[in-house]
Amino acid sequence: SQQGEEDPQALSIQEGENATMNCSYKTSINNLQWYRQNSGRGLVHLILIRSNEREKHSGRLRVTLDTSKKSSSLLITASRAADTASYFCATEETSGSRLTFGEGTQLTVNP
Amino acid sequence: ETGVTQTPRHLVMGMTNKKSLKCEQHLGHNAMYWYKQSAKKPLELMFVYSLEERVENNSVPSRFSPECPNSSHLFLHLHTLQPEDSALYLCASSQDLRGYNEQFFGPGTRLTVL
Numbered sequence: 001s002q003q004g005e006e007d008p009q010a011l012s013i014q015e016g017e018n019a020t021m022n023c024s025y026k027t028s029i030n031n032l033q034w035y036r037q038n039s040g041r042g043l044v045h046l047i048l049i050r051s052n053e054r055e056k057h058s059g060r061l062r063v064t065l066d067t068s069k070k071s072s073s074l075l076i077t078a079s080r081a082a083d084t085a086s087y088f089c090a091t092e093e094t095s096g097s098r099l100t101f102g103e104g105t106q107l108t109v110n111p
Numbered sequence: 112e113t114g115v116t117q118t119p120r121h122l123v124m125g126m127t128n129k130k131s132l133k134c135e136q137h138l139g140h141n142a143m144y145w146y147k148q149s150a151k152k153p154l155e156l157m158f159v160y161s162l163e164e165r166v167e168n169n170s171v172p173s174r175f176s177p178e179c180p181n182s183s184h185l186f187l188h189l190h191t192l193q194p195e196d197s198a199l200y201l202c203a204s205s206q207d208l209r210g211y212n213e214q215f216f217g218p219g220t221r222l223t224v225l
Contacts, residue, residue: 030210042201042216092210099214101154
């Protein structure tokens with residue numbers, strides 16, 4: 001399977017609820033990044049967490065990283081309809097600075 | 112806006128046409144990338160340029176030809192494409208290739224090959 005697999009593939013919630021997306025990867029990494037993509041547009045960087053960090057916050061976003069399990073989660077609290085988008089994790093492997101992206105989680109926040 | 116622009120935003124071409132995609136970054140970055148995004152597939156890295164030199168070509172068919180005349184501009188020249196090349200082509204830039212850099216993406220060019 002792919003480096004950087006997101007789970008679930010699709011998530012539908014009501015406005016105000018929290019959304020959690022997970023990412024698993026296979027190799028050793030320097031860092032893991034989360035990106036957001038609105039339909040048919042480019043990706044926007046959300047947050048970067050280094051391999052020696054366990055948790056990071058940015059506004060309503062909370063990212064965790066467990067290198068022993070090779071997994072990360074992205075939590076969006078108090079979701080809004082405007083959060084509707086695809087969310088991708090990307091890993092930067094220790095072997096180089098290239099990013100490897102997963103297939104993404106499609107989040108739909110219903111008003 | 113991310114500081115990375117792409118033109119055109121949409122392109123429809125026949126299999127015998129020749130066209131070019133353009134990317135420009137206004138961020139002073141030294142590294143630029145071309146990605147292909149197809150439905151239901153992860154982003155595929157196509158090419159990487161650092162300081163105008165190609166440093167990576169991920170087994171991309173020769174019908175895709177990149178060009179980086181300076182650190183702010185990146186082109187993707189297309190010729191004799193196949194229908195399966197229809198996809199969203201994304202350009203991105205980062206400060207350099209030394210790692211721990213976020214990438215800044217353009218809005219993409221939606222390519223349809225008839």
